[in-house]
Amino acid sequence: MFAAAFVERITNPHHSxxxxxxxxxxxxxxxxxxxxxxxxxIVSLWQHAGEPCSPLVQKGDRVIRGQKIGEARGLGAxxxxxxxxxxxxxxxxxxxxxxxxxAVVIENDGRDSFLPxxxxxxxxxxxxxxxxxxxxxxxxxxxxxxxxxxxxxPSYVKLTPRDDPRPDFLILNGCECEPYLTCDHRLMVEExxxxxxxxxxxxxxxxxxxxxxxxxxxxxxxxxxxxxxVRGLPGFExxxxxxxxxxxxxxxxxxxxxxxxxxxxxLPADVGVVVHNVATASALGRALLTGEPLLQRIVxxxxxxxxxxxxxxVPIGLPVRELLKAAGVDESALRQVILGGPMMGTAVADLxxxxxxxxxxxxxxxxxxxxxxxxxxxxxxxxxxxxxxxxLAPFQLARLVAAGRLDQAVTWGLADxxxxxxxAYSCPSRRPLVQYLxxxxxxxxxxxxxxxxxxxxxxxxxxxLGAVSNGIPGAQPRALPDRxxxxxxxxxxxxxxxxxx
Amino acid sequence: MLSSILAAxxxxxxxxxxxxxxxxxxxxxxxxxxxxxxxxxxxxxPGANCGACGFSGCSGFAxxxxxxxxxxxxxxxxxxxxAARVAEVLGVAAPAGVTRQVAHVFCAGxxxxxxxTGEYRGLPDCRAAELVSGGGKACTYGCLGFGTCVEACPFDxxxxxxxxxxxxxxxxxxxxxxxxxxxPRGVIQLVDAGRRTFVNCLSPLPGKLVRQVCQAGCxxxxxxxxxxEHDAIHVLGNLATITPELCIACGQxxxxxxxHVIECRREEEAGEALPAGAGQAAS
Numbered sequence: 071m072f073a074a075a076f077v078e079r080i081t082n083p084h085h086s087x088x089x090x091x092x093x094x095x096x097x098x099x100x101x102x103x104x105x106x107x108x109x110x111x112i113v114s115l116w117q118h119a120g121e122p123c124s125p126l127v128q129k130g131d132r133v134i135r136g137q138k139i140g141e142a143r144g145l146g147a148x149x150x151x152x153x154x155x156x157x158x159x160x161x162x163x164x165x166x167x168x169x170x171x172x173a174v175v176i177e178n179d180g181r182d183s184f185l186p187x188x189x190x191x192x193x194x195x196x197x198x199x200x201x202x203x204x205x206x207x208x209x210x211x212x213x214x215x216x217x218x219x220x221x222x223x224p225s226y227v228k229l230t231p232r233d234d235p236r237p238d239f240l241i242l243n244g245c246e247c248e249p250y251l252t253c254d255h256r257l258m259v260e261e262x263x264x265x266x267x268x269x270x271x272x273x274x275x276x277x278x279x280x281x282x283x284x285x286x287x288x289x290x291x292x293x294x295x296x297x298x299x300v301r302g303l304p305g306f307e308x309x310x311x312x313x314x315x316x317x318x319x320x321x322x323x324x325x326x327x328x329x330x331x332x333x334x335x336x337l338p339a340d341v342g343v344v345v346h347n348v349a350t351a352s353a354l355g356r357a358l359l360t361g362e363p364l365l366q367r368i369v370x371x372x373x374x375x376x377x378x379x380x381x382x383x384v385p386i387g388l389p390v391r392e393l394l395k396a397a398g399v400d401e402s403a404l405r406q407v408i409l410g411g412p413m414m415g416t417a418v419a420d421l422x423x424x425x426x427x428x429x430x431x432x433x434x435x436x437x438x439x440x441x442x443x444x445x446x447x448x449x450x451x452x453x454x455x456x457x458x459x460x461x462l463a464p465f466q467l468a469r470l471v472a473a474g475r476l477d478q479a480v481t482w483g484l485a486d487x488x489x490x491x492x493x494a495y496s497c498p499s500r501r502p503l504v505q506y507l508x509x510x511x512x513x514x515x516x517x518x519x520x521x522x523x524x525x526x527x528x529x530x531x532x533x534x535l536g537a538v539s540n541g542i543p544g545a546q547p548r549a550l551p552d553r554x555x556x557x558x559x560x561x562x563x564x565x566x567x568x569x570x571x
Numbered sequence: 572m573l574s575s576i577l578a579a580x581x582x583x584x585x586x587x588x589x590x591x592x593x594x595x596x597x598x599x600x601x602x603x604x605x606x607x608x609x610x611x612x613x614x615x616x617p618g619a620n621c622g623a624c625g626f627s628g629c630s631g632f633a634x635x636x637x638x639x640x641x642x643x644x645x646x647x648x649x650x651x652x653x654a655a656r657v658a659e660v661l662g663v664a665a666p667a668g669v670t671r672q673v674a675h676v677f678c679a680g681x682x683x684x685x686x687x688t689g690e691y692r693g694l695p696d697c698r699a700a701e702l703v704s705g706g707g708k709a710c711t712y713g714c715l716g717f718g719t720c721v722e723a724c725p726f727d728x729x730x731x732x733x734x735x736x737x738x739x740x741x742x743x744x745x746x747x748x749x750x751x752x753x754x755p756r757g758v759i760q761l762v763d764a765g766r767r768t769f770v771n772c773l774s775p776l777p778g779k780l781v782r783q784v785c786q787a788g789c790x791x792x793x794x795x796x797x798x799x800e801h802d803a804i805h806v807l808g809n810l811a812t813i814t815p816e817l818c819i820a821c822g823q824x825x826x827x828x829x830x831h832v833i834e835c836r837r838e839e840e841a842g843e844a845l846p847a848g849a850g851q852a853a854s
Contacts, residue, residue: 162776168705170776419689419704442692502694509699512755 074287074310082326087314088457088492090413092288093249096379097372102256103382105396109178111387112163112424113139113149116171118216119223120146125174131157136185136363138212139174147214147224147427149174152365152385154181166409166416166423173424176387186361187212198270198358206275206358213357214364214427219243219254219318219347220410222428225354228344229275235342239328240278242269244285244292244348245311245318248411251431253368254348256381258285258292261352262299266306268355273305276344281306282327283348286313315413316490320345322459334486349430364427371397375404375434384425391421394434405437413491446499454493454503460486464493464503471510484510608660609633615656616646621725623647623747636661644669648726648745671764672746674729674739678714678758679771679787679832681734685710686784701755709784712774714758720750767820767836770804770811777809789832795824804833 116122123140127133133151140149155176162170189209193202207226215225231237246254258265273281283300285293287310300306309327311317321332323345330341338345353364365386372379377398384393390407401421408415409429425432454464462483470479484507493503612633620628624645626635635641636657644654644666651669658665691700691707697719700706706715716735728743729750737750741764750759758773770789774781778790791809803817804824811824811833825835 162780166704168701168703169711170780416703417689419691419707420709502699505694505699505702508702509694509696512702513698 078310078312087247087317087322087459088495089313090247090249090315090495092313093372094252094255094288097250097370097381098252098255098289100256100380102260102368103380105382105384105388105393107178107180108153108385108388108392110155110158111152111176111178111385112173112389112422113152113176113387114163114165114171114173114424114426115140115149116165117149117214117222117386117427118142118145118147119221120144122146122171123149125160125172127157127160127174129157129159132179133157133176134181134183134185136187136361136365138214138363139176142211142224145224145227147216147226148212148363149214149386150363150365151176152387153178154183155179164420164423166418166426166429168419173387184362187357187363189358189361192358198267198274201271201274201358203275203277206271206354209357210275210354212363213353215350215353215357216364216427217347218349218353218367218428218430220414220428220430221320221347222426225346225350228339228346229272231276231278231344232339235340237276237278237339237342237344238280239343240269240273240276240281241323241327241338241343241345242272242281242283242348242351243318243320243323243345244283244289244296245323246289247286247313247315247318248413248415248431250372250433251370251411253370253381253430255289255292257349257352257368258289259295261355262295264355264359265348265352266296266299266303266355267359268351268353268357269306270303271354271358272344272346272351278344279305283308284311284317284323284327285309286311286317288313315492316459316488319459319488319490321488334483367425367427367429369393369425369429370431371434372431373408373433373435374439375399375436386427387424389422389424390418390432393425393432394421397434399434403436404434406435406440408433408435413495414489443500445501448501449499451498453496453498457492457496459490459492460488462487464507465501467510468501468503468506471506471513476510476514479510480514484514487511606637608637611660612636612657615649615653615660617648617653617726617745619648619725619745619747621648621745621747621749623749642666647672648747650746672748672761673741673744673764674720674746674748674750674759675762675766675769676714676737676739676759677769677771677773678712678736679834680708680710680713680785681736681787682716683734684786685713698753698755710774710781710788712756712758712772712776713785713788715756719753719755720759723749723753725749763815766815767838768813768815768818768825769834770813770832771834772810772832775808775810781809787830787832790830792829794827794829795833798823798827 115125121143123142123146125140127139133139134154135151137151138148139151142148153176155178157174158177159175163173165171191208192205193200207229210229211226217223244254244258269281283296293308293310297308300308311326316322320338324330324332324338324343328343332338333340356362366383368381369384370381371393406417408417409432411431412433448465458464467479467482467484487507489504489508491504497503613630616629616633618629624632624647626632632641632646643658643661643663646653650671654669655665686709687707688709689707693699695717697715697717700715700717705711708715714736718731720737721729721731726743726745728740729737732738746761748761751761772789774788781788781790789811791806793806795804795811796806801817801819804811804813820835822835825833
């Protein structure tokens, strides 16, 4: 294992990155736990890149597990009811992004019936290799699959091969380079059959010849197990990579594994590569085998405020507060809660926000583990330049953003920042570099700035409101920020790739 | 001794004369013909180089105006006073219908009244805070209070009030609109100077949700709409909205508003609509 990583490291010129403290020991060795049935779930209608879904149910309706409750408008993914119960509200609820987004609130009625997805269009064959590729994409769409590494990009789009260039590589991202997170690790160990079933279907849908499962060398058990399981599967390969951050960033991963460089402002598909998270592959496998849409996911709950750090199977829409309670968190000692990993995740201000499809971790810290660092002046030491996996000059970009010179910052590559946090982590002066860059990217993307927060049913068109509230209702919500875990996805993914369904 | 003094002053004097002749010749020979109106205009303008006109600074606007690329009333900071004088210099008709505008903060959620959900740590800038789970303020429509607008104001017309909301000094405000552009939530907007009634809330959420996050938000109770005898206030999309042309600022709605979100200024408190030499405060 380590020998393999060592050889990989000295023979591949593309390795670079930070050695971060791993912090994975507390959860990596424990089996994924089940939670008691939830009392109520807040299923957000915005869990993908694109417009929020339109609700298909009303207050008072009864829903059963697996029933579709929100339909995508345009680019997007539908959402389903993770439990049987009664809809107690369809109203705006606080979303982890800090916006009020319509959500379906379901109260558990304790019944257990299940509505599987229609799988008749997959073809007659039993194995993924005989399935109808169009059918696989359709199922991926109907199952509400999105990039579960945090990108939340609808998976069916990434399962549609482009004509030029034809994809020839599928990379399954099992790097999980963020500290603390072990959800993908546990998934690879415990859900191997569904993972590989889904991976074979992805291979079939894309028509690629090679599938590489990329895993960092800090997960020896997953590597050994997958190596054994892919034996006999043609075209499959497990690649062991050194544990360097951000190994799991899409662009970094494509470069490390294939040696191809994703062009600026481009997608991996531009160089014939498609990257999917292992959790997404597993969810597809589950949908194919059992007809279950994306209703639950593995979430790592860790941090020094957590009494029982472990991975949990969490139904989509469970309020973060409930999850923390189940993991034995004393709320009074709580200082900071982060959704996602410590490098790319975001702190939440309200514990009543629900877990989304792309949330790989919930980290809870006390004041001891989350000290306040005062930012100092830039020392021009250049460590951020060394750390940036995109080859940018973060200190310079931050300066330009602070001075309001966005055009120049964009020329210097602002839009290529993947917000991995390496620069801020390396900064000896503790400057919040990523924050500057995020701010700049938001300002640049929103130019001209829309004044908008959320779409609400029943609000009148903008015109009537006159000068008092310029364009508040009815406007487009802004792009869903990365709730990253181990798969930092370039923001530019909002652009629909050519050849999208 | 005397001869050396004489030699020195003579040679220096000759040099001085030679250079003077050279300079006079050069200034005649290489002179650039510039429209004298450009300088005249540049002197009329406020001189804060705020850039609200879309040109690079006041001299840029002056040049563009003389070349006919910018309208006479293009200087937003200058207001009607400057517009009239610019028109005079350019020899065009004085632009009609220019009213002085000032910035107004459409949020009443002070630190005491608006609920906070968390403590924001990071870049002290509203635009950065807004991206982190809403910046710690429970209301996602209200002022975040980090003072990005205060720092951006080129005329020093904004200050951060003691209650965490920016305060507009209408005498200094020129209506350049820079603050409206930097506010990530669009809380600051331009209104006609002299307007006396405002609904200081922008939340289109239903009253129940507004009440959960702020004691000073519009809860769409419709009391104002029922009270108004002039059809000047209506609840649209869960938010009371005033039609300034119809409002006579009688103060009825303001007095009865359960959350005191409607502000009604007395006549003497309202800013002057067209003060003489509007926009000259910073020149």
